[in-house]
Amino acid sequence: MNDLELDRIDRAILSAVQADGRIPNARLAETVGLSETPCARRLKRLEQEGYIERYRAMLSREALGLGVVAFVYVRFAVHDRALADRFEREVLAIARILSCHNVSGSADYILQVVARDLDDYGTFMRDELRCLPGVTSVESSLSLREVKANGGLPVP
Structure with a gap:
């Protein structure tokens, strides 16, 4: 992976999914200024190329009693x-x-x-x-x- 391979839209996609891993594709596409199909293709490519390792939920330490x-x-x-x-x-x-x-x-x-x-x-x-x-x-x-x-x- 070389960050020179990432354009402005790739970076915007990465920032958006890092902030919200469950962002719907339609909202992601709107956020980065693409239509849904090209946005989904780019997201899939970023996953396949290893820029996105996985998706996960962030749990609340407070709710779990870990003070x-x-x-x-x-x-x-x-x-x-x-x-x-x-x-x-x-x-x-x-x-x-x-x-x-x-x-x-x-x-x-x-x-x-x-x-x-x-x-x-x-x-x-x-x-x-x-x-x-x-x-x-x-x-x-x-x-x-x-x-x-x-x-x-x-x-x-």
Whole structure:
């Protein structure tokens, strides 16, 4: 994929479906200034070319009772590829870990974690996170207020 392949209308389509994945084709076509059939063809091409990976619903943390968001800095004492692979596989299976990034700097990984409350978070840390393969230390930063979430990717 090369963003030089995207024209103004492709970019407008990507922006619109990123904001509302369930936008009806008729409204999408009107928004981007096309008739419905060419708009549907372009959307299909953008999907097939991999610009759109998937569609999904954004759930409400509040409605689900997940009041705590934490960013967890995970460190390893031993940097072994097999150990890191095991850690990553286990992280993928834990639903309350929303994201995991292998990073440079003082931490090896940064995780975004949700929990019902601080007691739930403490139990998760003690019983699950600290027990993951390779983990020698963890440091948490709790979100006090979410300013921006899942803003979507910039469409150049």
